[in-house]
Amino acid sequence: MSVVSTAADYPPSWYAASQPQLPARAPLSGQARADVAVLGAGYTGLTAALALAEKGYRVTVLEAERVGWGASGRNGGQAIVGYGCDQSTLEHLVGNADARLLFDFSRDGMHMLKQRIARHGIDCDWRDGHASVPIHPRQERALRADIITMAQRYDYPLEWWDRSRLRQQLASDRYLGAMYDPASGHLHPLAYAQGLAKAAEAAGVVIHEHSPVVRLERGPKPALLTAHGRVDADFVVLAGNAWLQDIAPELETRMMPVGTYIGATQRLGAERAKALIGNDMAVADVNWALDYFRLSRDHRLLFGGQASYSALPPPRLHASMTQRMRRVFPQLADVELEYVWGGYIDITRNRAPHWGRLSPSIYFAQGFSGHGVASTGLAGEVIAAAIAGQSARLDVFGKIPHGVFPGGRALRMPLLVAAMSWYKLRDLLW
Numbered sequence: 001m002s003v004v005s006t007a008a009d010y011p012p013s014w015y016a017a018s019q020p021q022l023p024a025r026a027p028l029s030g031q032a033r034a035d036v037a038v039l040g041a042g043y044t045g046l047t048a049a050l051a052l053a054e055k056g057y058r059v060t061v062l063e064a065e066r067v068g069w070g071a072s073g074r075n076g077g078q079a080i081v082g083y084g085c086d087q088s089t090l091e092h093l094v095g096n097a098d099a100r101l102l103f104d105f106s107r108d109g110m111h112m113l114k115q116r117i118a119r120h121g122i123d124c125d126w127r128d129g130h131a132s133v134p135i136h137p138r139q140e141r142a143l144r145a146d147i148i149t150m151a152q153r154y155d156y157p158l159e160w161w162d163r164s165r166l167r168q169q170l171a172s173d174r175y176l177g178a179m180y181d182p183a184s185g186h187l188h189p190l191a192y193a194q195g196l197a198k199a200a201e202a203a204g205v206v207i208h209e210h211s212p213v214v215r216l217e218r219g220p221k222p223a224l225l226t227a228h229g230r231v232d233a234d235f236v237v238l239a240g241n242a243w244l245q246d247i248a249p250e251l252e253t254r255m256m257p258v259g260t261y262i263g264a265t266q267r268l269g270a271e272r273a274k275a276l277i278g279n280d281m282a283v284a285d286v287n288w289a290l291d292y293f294r295l296s297r298d299h300r301l302l303f304g305g306q307a308s309y310s311a312l313p314p315p316r317l318h319a320s321m322t323q324r325m326r327r328v329f330p331q332l333a334d335v336e337l338e339y340v341w342g343g344y345i346d347i348t349r350n351r352a353p354h355w356g357r358l359s360p361s362i363y364f365a366q367g368f369s370g371h372g373v374a375s376t377g378l379a380g381e382v383i384a385a386a387i388a389g390q391s392a393r394l395d396v397f398g399k400i401p402h403g404v405f406p407g408g409r410a411l412r413m414p415l416l417v418a419a420m421s422w423y424k425l426r427d428l429l430w
Contacts, residue, residue, distance in 0.1 A: 084369025
């Protein structure tokens, strides 16, 4: 039996406040059988479920909270071609040929994202265009070199905008120029997640919310168990990402949950909002501890820029976010952040995607490293294809080596904090 949900079912955010109330799906109760059982109703799990259902599989999805409750419903909304690491990292890890394949897959993932939105009529405010903007001369040199590399090695066209051209679209003097990607863009994350869920259910997928998985039963016929039921299946897909806790320890040691934060201003009005970002693109600087921002459909500025490598949010989060926003846009000195929220993303040590199999019947995807809006959907499609017997693409991802975070549970977070402090200092000094 479903009940009417409210925005309170989700962590407070402008995303939750701006979406209509939807019925809550019934929790799992008792024993069920499916061809494929999926843990997690975020982008990865929902896309895999949808793709599998369209291939004729019976699919059940178990979600601990609500559809899109985790990073899929709280992220910055920027959908970018590529992965959390740059292509030079992938070249080092798997060689030039496979790095090229992986990049081409990511281009396919962006194309599939746009197709998915159009085919299922998902109203998620898609907008074209993303700019990577440098603050320091070394960053400008690196971006210019990237444009040449991406054109020569990957046949991927990117544009360099000098400071004057960027200033025509972006009302900030902080940046030296922009690497502009017209193929990337941005969307409303929670609206997209809810649209995916609706499309999956229309294809026959069963989704149970408020059904946290407490145990993975391994074997040729695996099962997902909750406190009140179980789903036996031929295949299991683990798509919990940063929230996959104590289900598969061998995955947990290769992933670190990192808190990220974003705010939304009060409504600015159409004219004032357009004066900030004239072409409605998404923007991100290239610092390690980066700022990123875009406009909302109701003419707010959405501004992200904090990170936490502990279980606690940064101190004075609202004030700090406001200060960072006004450093980019001093003309917003009279504007406050009406909403500030955050959540966890999952990063790997090398920031490369970590997708593969734990056994012939158990698949997983994690390690999107803050770059998951498009690549999560690709992961879902790649895993669905592998379950259906077409594993060539997943096998390429399986070549990427992934080390464990050092220090175990007790020390891995302090060690990561120390490493991140060095990168933040580098941003300031160079």
